Amino acid sequence: MTIRLNPMKIVVVGHVDHGKSTLIGRLLHDTGSLPDGKLEELTAMAERRGMPLEWSFVLDAFQAERDQAITIDTTQINFESDARPYVIIDAPGHREFLKNMVSGAASADAAVLVVDVAEGVREQSRRHAFLLRLLGLSQVVVAVNKMDLVGHDEARFRAVEAEVRAYLAEIGLSPDAVVPVAARAGENLASRAETMPWWDGPTLVAALDALAPLAPPLERPLRLPIQDVYKFDERRILVGRVEAGSFRVGDELVFSPSNRRARVRTIESWNAPVAKLEARAGEVVGFTLDEQIFAERGDVASHEASAPKLTNVFRATLFWLAERPLVVGDTLKLKVGPDEANVTVEAIENAIDTQTLGRAPTDAVGHNEVAEVVLRTREMLSLDDHRANPAGGRFVLVDGFDTVAGGVVSTEGYPDQREAMRVKGTNLYEVDHLLTAQGRAFRNGHRGGVIWMTGLSGAGKSTLAMRVEQRLFAKGYQAFVLDGDNVRKGLNADLGFSPDDRAENIRRVGEVAALFAEAGVIVITAFISPYRSDRDRARSAAGEAFHEVHVAADLATCEGRDPKGLYKRARAGEIGEFTGISAPYEPPEAPELVVDTSKQAIEACVDAIVAHVDARLAVRARAVGA
Amino acid sequence: MAATLAPERTNLADAFDDDTAAHLAELEARTIYILREAYARVSPLGMLWSIGKDSNALLWMARKAFFGRVPFPLIQLDTGMELPEVYAFRDEIVPAWGLDLRVEHCPPEEDMDQTLPPATRAAARKTVGLRNALARDKYRGVMVGIRRDEQATRAKERVFSPRALDGAWDFRNQPPEFWDQYKTDFPDGVHVRIHPLLHWSEIDIWRYTKAEGIPVVPLYFARDGERYRSLGEKNITFPVASDAATIDEIIAELMVTKVSERAGRTMDKETEDSFERLRSSGYM
Numbered sequence: 001m002t003i004r005l006n007p008m009k010i011v012v013v014g015h016v017d018h019g020k021s022t023l024i025g026r027l028l029h030d031t032g033s034l035p036d037g038k039l040e041e042l043t044a045m046a047e048r049r050g051m052p053l054e055w056s057f058v059l060d061a062f063q064a065e066r067d068q069a070i071t072i073d074t075t076q077i078n079f080e081s082d083a084r085p086y087v088i089i090d091a092p093g094h095r096e097f098l099k100n101m102v103s104g105a106a107s108a109d110a111a112v113l114v115v116d117v118a119e120g121v122r123e124q125s126r127r128h129a130f131l132l133r134l135l136g137l138s139q140v141v142v143a144v145n146k147m148d149l150v151g152h153d154e155a156r157f158r159a160v161e162a163e164v165r166a167y168l169a170e171i172g173l174s175p176d177a178v179v180p181v182a183a184r185a186g187e188n189l190a191s192r193a194e195t196m197p198w199w200d201g202p203t204l205v206a207a208l209d210a211l212a213p214l215a216p217p218l219e220r221p222l223r224l225p226i227q228d229v230y231k232f233d234e235r236r237i238l239v240g241r242v243e244a245g246s247f248r249v250g251d252e253l254v255f256s257p258s259n260r261r262a263r264v265r266t267i268e269s270w271n272a273p274v275a276k277l278e279a280r281a282g283e284v285v286g287f288t289l290d291e292q293i294f295a296e297r298g299d300v301a302s303h304e305a306s307a308p309k310l311t312n313v314f315r316a317t318l319f320w321l322a323e324r325p326l327v328v329g330d331t332l333k334l335k336v337g338p339d340e341a342n343v344t345v346e347a348i349e350n351a352i353d354t355q356t357l358g359r360a361p362t363d364a365v366g367h368n369e370v371a372e373v374v375l376r377t378r379e380m381l382s383l384d385d386h387r388a389n390p391a392g393g394r395f396v397l398v399d400g401f402d403t404v405a406g407g408v409v410s411t412e413g414y415p416d417q418r419e420a421m422r423v424k425g426t427n428l429y430e431v432d433h434l435l436t437a438q439g440r441a442f443r444n445g446h447r448g449g450v451i452w453m454t455g456l457s458g459a460g461k462s463t464l465a466m467r468v469e470q471r472l473f474a475k476g477y478q479a480f481v482l483d484g485d486n487v488r489k490g491l492n493a494d495l496g497f498s499p500d501d502r503a504e505n506i507r508r509v510g511e512v513a514a515l516f517a518e519a520g521v522i523v524i525t526a527f528i529s530p531y532r533s534d535r536d537r538a539r540s541a542a543g544e545a546f547h548e549v550h551v552a553a554d555l556a557t558c559e560g561r562d563p564k565g566l567y568k569r570a571r572a573g574e575i576g577e578f579t580g581i582s583a584p585y586e587p588p589e590a591p592e593l594v595v596d597t598s599k600q601a602i603e604a605c606v607d608a609i610v611a612h613v614d615a616r617l618a619v620r621a622r623a624v625g626a
Numbered sequence: 627m628a629a630t631l632a633p634e635r636t637n638l639a640d641a642f643d644d645d646t647a648a649h650l651a652e653l654e655a656r657t658i659y660i661l662r663e664a665y666a667r668v669s670p671l672g673m674l675w676s677i678g679k680d681s682n683a684l685l686w687m688a689r690k691a692f693f694g695r696v697p698f699p700l701i702q703l704d705t706g707m708e709l710p711e712v713y714a715f716r717d718e719i720v721p722a723w724g725l726d727l728r729v730e731h732c733p734p735e736e737d738m739d740q741t742l743p744p745a746t747r748a749a750a751r752k753t754v755g756l757r758n759a760l761a762r763d764k765y766r767g768v769m770v771g772i773r774r775d776e777q778a779t780r781a782k783e784r785v786f787s788p789r790a791l792d793g794a795w796d797f798r799n800q801p802p803e804f805w806d807q808y809k810t811d812f813p814d815g816v817h818v819r820i821h822p823l824l825h826w827s828e829i830d831i832w833r834y835t836k837a838e839g840i841p842v843v844p845l846y847f848a849r850d851g852e853r854y855r856s857l858g859e860k861n862i863t864f865p866v867a868s869d870a871a872t873i874d875e876i877i878a879e880l881m882v883t884k885v886s887e888r889a890g891r892t893m894d895k896e897t898e899d900s901f902e903r904l905r906s907s908g909y910m
């Protein structure tokens with residue numbers, strides 16, 4: 001026997017009693033991987049106990065031999081096919097299966113999902129498959145087991161095959177093979193079964209042999225999270241593991257979230273025969289830069305053109321391992337690669353039922369449940385959508401001292417904040433105005449200001465804006481409405497409706513509104529402006545002059561009104577990323593004013609806003625209704 | 627002695643075929659990643675150095691990870707019973723590699739739990755020695771070069787494995803560990819054992835040792851039909867029958883042997899659960 005290297009790591013999962021242990025035991029036997037004498041020993045033991053030999057005894061024996069009375073945790077069982085060695089990295093049937101399964105399965109190359117042909121897909125078959133998918137496993141071979149129980153009938157196999165494939169397809173998995181087997185008799189495991197002449201597909205082992213070991217994602221954009229910065233000598237060496245892509249000496253790298261840039265001067269190593277000029281996915285590297293920019297553990301280096309997304313709020317699908325439930329408002333520690341940040345659970349959008357794949361609103365996520373949540377951090381994070389770049393799009397949550405959840409990031413629905421963060425035109429100098437704000441205010445009788453209305457589509461922002469403008473004008477204020485119609489046609493004609501474009505739209509409106517306010521005008525804006533971060537930016541552009549007005553009609557009311565028929569189209573799926581339906585709306589945390597058009601009459605809302613302006617922006621009293 | 631202190635500069639790719647070189651490079655990358663995580667997240671940090679082949683390979687990779695320096699102390703749990711070649715090797719390597727070695731003299735055997743079998747008692751001395759070092763120097767983490775394939779109970783280990791102050795290992799309730807996110811937050815009174823070699827096998831270590839030209843204690847090589855496969859105290863470790871006098875011959879031998887690596891250690895055979903008892907009370 002030769003010991004080959006690089007064993008392929010597999011996990012065996014499936015519903016209880018569908019035959020996982022039997023399959024492993026028999027596989028070890030049929031591939032000649034059992035120690036000498038083991039089978040005789042087990043047969044003798046079964047005879048002594050007056051029971052038939054169960055192949056699962058092999059595992060029990062391993063367990064007993066290895067562990068005496070101790071509950072096994074992660075164990076390793078080796079077997080070898082003609083093509084390559086394998087290691088089964090988690091044995092089935094543990095008490096705390098989920099916690100252990102994620103520890104094992106997350107590093108597996110492939111999974112075997114065992115399904116009893118007589119029972120079909122059951123609760124744990126689905127749950128395990130769902131978690132495998134969440135963990136990022138994409139290679140799955142399905143063993144439809146106990147074919148002897150259905151007379152080796154092809155039709156029965158095809159029915160279960162269709163059922164498994166349908167479920168897997170729904171969660172985005174396509175099995176590499178679905179093989180009819182009878183584990184107990186060793187049929188179609190390592191050798192072809194004569195009992196199933198209709199089967200012309202591979203045996204289970206052949207199906208596994210056909211899989212490729214996981215290769216580092218060389219073709220994806222560079223992701224190099226910084227693990228540490230060493231200054232042992234005159235060199236300042238940044239170290240990290242290349243999670244995706246590659247880079248060369250001389251490349252310009254951008255570090256996120258700081259957006260700082262520098263070129264790679266050298267790739268450092270110790271005791272290497274020649275200096276390295278390139279580093280590729282999977283390698284751990286040390287490198288120096290041509291400029292001493294500030295960089296620290298947790299930063300992500302990438303190439304400029306394909307940098308990760310920057311955001312401080314994102315959607316995630318997570319599995320919750322703690323006993324206590326997760327609730328909105330919980331603050332936990334987030335770890336993404338070497339980066340850490342405190343996150344607050346802003347919303348729990350849905351619990352996912354792994355059986356039906358149904359999504360239902362919920363307030364809390366229970367032990368071992370899966371849910372879709374919205375998480376928010378204070379600082380900016382660099383993230384990837386897990387589908388685009390797994391390593392940059394998965395995280396764990398730590399509560400106190402314990403890892404309590406794992407999850408994957410979806411960057412849908414929230415804009416990239418990189419552009420907005422960048423200080424543009426760094427060599428522009430502001431020219432001091434000779435006129436002061438007080439001078440303008442004295443002339444106009446009021447200060448300039450931004451009345452920033454935010455709320456769902458149909459909440460009444462435009463109606464209110466026009467009425468307020470009219471009333472203010474009548475009272476002698478310089479007032480002007482900025483809305484979608486006058487902005488989209490000119491200033492923002494180049495922007496569409498993607499999250500990024502929407503963010504840019506709002507950024508420009510914020511800047512323009514701030515200029516109007518500086519010019520002494522009271523500008524009223526009427527944009528949904530669903531993201532807090534965008535509004536915060538508009539606030540920082542206008543400073544003290546900013547007045548956020550939450551036009552707070554609830555979704556049902558807005559949808560009932562639906563003046564432009566947009567909700568209907570969004571519900572029908574004709575409009576994607578529609579705020580309130582398929583994209584989030586983040587209500588203001590501390591608005592200067594709240595008006596609720598579902599509870600108050602429009603006139604009352606207008607009165608409230610005008611009163612606010614009178615109180616906050618007027619420098620001399622003005623006749624009511626003048 | 628046979629140790630070469632200034633090995634030829636080597637390259638994994640030159641020493642083996644592509645598949646083997648890629649495999650070793652992957653194992654090495656993983657170990658270096660773990661070493662750097664430990665150094666970034668756990669302080670004060672130390673590394674146990676038994677002077678055997680595994681901890682030498684680990685030490686070598688630490689030098690790679692930190693560009694020639696080993697930025698933490700090495701702790702040798704010394705029972706005074708190592709073979710003379712081991713001490714000679716140590717005294718040559720320490721100054722040559724600029725190591726910060728702290729020798730921890732283990733308490734005498736009479737102080738040990740007398741219900742343990744004799745050889746296990748010897749190992750227990752190291753457990754107590756480690757506990758003393760931890761208590762005195764307040765280490766929050768110690769790196770240990772154990773491997774999953776060495777011994778059954780080690781198969782269950784995590785890479786970052788928290789221990790109570792007395793060293794106790796709660797194997798029933800281990801933290802989940804996935805996506806290379808390790809447990810690095812602990813309450814006071816808990817330290818962490820870090821296992822950067824968990825994923826290596828005995829044969830991997832030898833192939834790597836050869837590829838990199840890492841010096842080892844010459845006792846591993848056969849003389850007069852015997853060699854040591856594992857180095858322990860002289861009263862409890864015995865050579866195995868072997869003609870393997872070079873690393874290549876050792877690798878060839880390992881590819882056919884069915885004898886377990888720790889076969890030359892009496893302790894493991896004394897009672898069924900002695901190793902388990904040792905480990906749960908803090909042994910490596």
Ligand SMILES: Nc1nc2c(ncn2[C@@H]2O[C@H](COP(=O)(O)OP(=O)(O)O)[C@@H](O)[C@H]2O)c(=O)[nH]1
Pocket residue numbers: 014015016017018019020021022023054056092093145146147148149181182183184185
């Ligand atoms: N008829 C039949 N029974 C099987 C087969 N494979 C496993 N079983 C039986 O199914 C039961 C559960 O098997 P086991 O391997 O313990 O399931 P696990 O819970 O998934 O590990 C045992 O009684 C096995 O003997 C098979 O191919 N045919």
